[in-house]
Amino acid sequence: MFISLLAVIALGCIAWLGAASGFQYLIGVVLPYAAVLVFIGGFVWRMVDWAKSPVPFRIPTTGGQQKSLDWIKPARLDSPFTTAGTVGRMLLEVLLFRSLFRNTSVEIQKGPRVVYYSAKWLWLFALLFHYCFLLIFIRHFRFFLEPVPFALTAIEFVDGIMQIGVPRMFMSDVLVVAALGFLLARRLFSEKVRYISLANDYFPLFLLLGLVGSGIWMRYFAKVDIAAVKVLTMGLVTMNPVLPEGIGAAFFIHIFLLSCLLAYFPFSKLMHMGGVFLSPTRNLPNNTRAVRHVNPWNPPKKYRTYAEYEDEFRELMEEAGLPVDKTSEEAAAAE
Amino acid sequence: MYNGKYIIPGIVIFVGLFTFPFWSNLLTPKYERPQLAMPADQKECIEPAEYMRAEHMHILDVWRDQALREGKRAYVASNGKVWDISLQNTCMKCHANKADFCDKCHNSNSVSPYCWDCHVAPRGNQ
Numbered sequence: 001m002f003i004s005l006l007a008v009i010a011l012g013c014i015a016w017l018g019a020a021s022g023f024q025y026l027i028g029v030v031l032p033y034a035a036v037l038v039f040i041g042g043f044v045w046r047m048v049d050w051a052k053s054p055v056p057f058r059i060p061t062t063g064g065q066q067k068s069l070d071w072i073k074p075a076r077l078d079s080p081f082t083t084a085g086t087v088g089r090m091l092l093e094v095l096l097f098r099s100l101f102r103n104t105s106v107e108i109q110k111g112p113r114v115v116y117y118s119a120k121w122l123w124l125f126a127l128l129f130h131y132c133f134l135l136i137f138i139r140h141f142r143f144f145l146e147p148v149p150f151a152l153t154a155i156e157f158v159d160g161i162m163q164i165g166v167p168r169m170f171m172s173d174v175l176v177v178a179a180l181g182f183l184l185a186r187r188l189f190s191e192k193v194r195y196i197s198l199a200n201d202y203f204p205l206f207l208l209l210g211l212v213g214s215g216i217w218m219r220y221f222a223k224v225d226i227a228a229v230k231v232l233t234m235g236l237v238t239m240n241p242v243l244p245e246g247i248g249a250a251f252f253i254h255i256f257l258l259s260c261l262l263a264y265f266p267f268s269k270l271m272h273m274g275g276v277f278l279s280p281t282r283n284l285p286n287n288t289r290a291v292r293h294v295n296p297w298n299p300p301k302k303y304r305t306y307a308e309y310e311d312e313f314r315e316l317m318e319e320a321g322l323p324v325d326k327t328s329e330e331a332a333a334a335e
Numbered sequence: 336m337y338n339g340k341y342i343i344p345g346i347v348i349f350v351g352l353f354t355f356p357f358w359s360n361l362l363t364p365k366y367e368r369p370q371l372a373m374p375a376d377q378k379e380c381i382e383p384a385e386y387m388r389a390e391h392m393h394i395l396d397v398w399r400d401q402a403l404r405e406g407k408r409a410y411v412a413s414n415g416k417v418w419d420i421s422l423q424n425t426c427m428k429c430h431a432n433k434a435d436f437c438d439k440c441h442n443s444n445s446v447s448p449y450c451w452d453c454h455v456a457p458r459g460n461q
């Protein structure tokens with residue numbers, strides 16, 4: 001935990017020092033390009049790697065009755081039998097985190113008695129985090145598009161509709177910090193989760209907190225010359241990068257942490273973004289009883305029929321008085 | 336590769352979406368910082384230009400609170416000069432052209448301040 005925290009703090013310090021000592025072009029232009037290349041290349045590589053792994057059998061995790069006899073009601077989403085059911089299950093999983101919704105907490109009460117409670121907080125804050133992050137990601141396109149499309153202005157209007165402060169406070173900024181805070185607090189204060197949490201669980205959380213925090217710091221407190229930032233970002237996406245004068249250090253910390261996130265993404269647990277689509281326990285219909293699935297790389301079976309066996313040993317069998325399907329006379333007549 | 340007919344289109348769609356800013360800007364002319372109409376007869380704003388660029392919204396917010404809620408109408412600038420706290424009479428005395436001063440940067444960076452919900456928008460230097 002502390003290693004991850006120190007790593008993110010160190011990254012922030014590197015960016016800050018770099019921006020202060022003349023490495024602005026490296027941090028603002030070279031690293032983002034490199035990070036985007038690593039992100040796309042790494043993402044495709046991971047997906048192709050997974051796609052190469054064979055999944056010969058149906059191994060869906062099920063949460064309901066399998067399709068069986070007509071008078072037994074099947075669970076169409078929790079144990080999908082058709083493609084439509086599987087697609088529906090995937091959509092609910094990807095868009096609404098349906099399986100997290102079923103999360104329960106176990107407790108041993110005095111008695112001793114095991115009690116299962118419904119535990120929805122993880123689902124709620126996970127959903128909150130992902131949608132806020134998506135919203136923030138989309139909002140940032142105002143720096144990459146000219147003119148800014150109306151849809152983006154509309155999103156910003158709704159997100160900042162509370163009209164608190166100037167620049168206007170975005171609700172998604174507050175909620176994403178709250179959600180990340182919950183996800184971190186859960187790892188720190190729930191003994192069971194803490195026991196299984198590793199540095200690669202904490203690092204993405206701290207990195208995201210650093211990224212979001214530096215963005216908030218830049219937007220609401222430190223304030224940078226946003227028109228110059230747009231010159232830089234537009235230069236990046238139009239492939240003629242420029243480094244305008246007078247952008248504050250907060251921006252370089254922000255874009256450095258973003259570059260770190262992009263480059264780290266394909267090699268971390270964050271790849272669940274693509275992996276969720278390739279989960280064999282989710283994306284396969286549960287039709288093991290209705291359809292025969294043959295392992296495609298099984299070697300061709302070598303077998304010998306009884307007729308061939310008898311052809312070879314017929315005379316010996318007849319000598320020994322064993323019963324045969326065809327006698328020597330019948331076999332000779334057939335030839 | 337297994338299930339390539341599903342996975343390859345998925346990867347193509349993902350890469351296409353992610354690189355959207357790059358290919359959607361292929362035909363965009365080079366982006367320039369918006370050129371603002373500066374007041375002709377004044378050389379200095381209340382604070383240095385860099386500070387104003389980053390903090391003008393904060394100053395306006397503080398001014399709004401001080402003028403309307405606390406009734407304070409005097410602003411002492413960092414160089415000691417005293418200004419009247421008033422959007423209408425101080426800021427817009429020089430920056431009288433909203434379309435060519437405020438709106439250019441705001442539109443380009445998708446900022447929509449709500450100053451003009453209450454204030455009368457300046458129409459220009461006519």
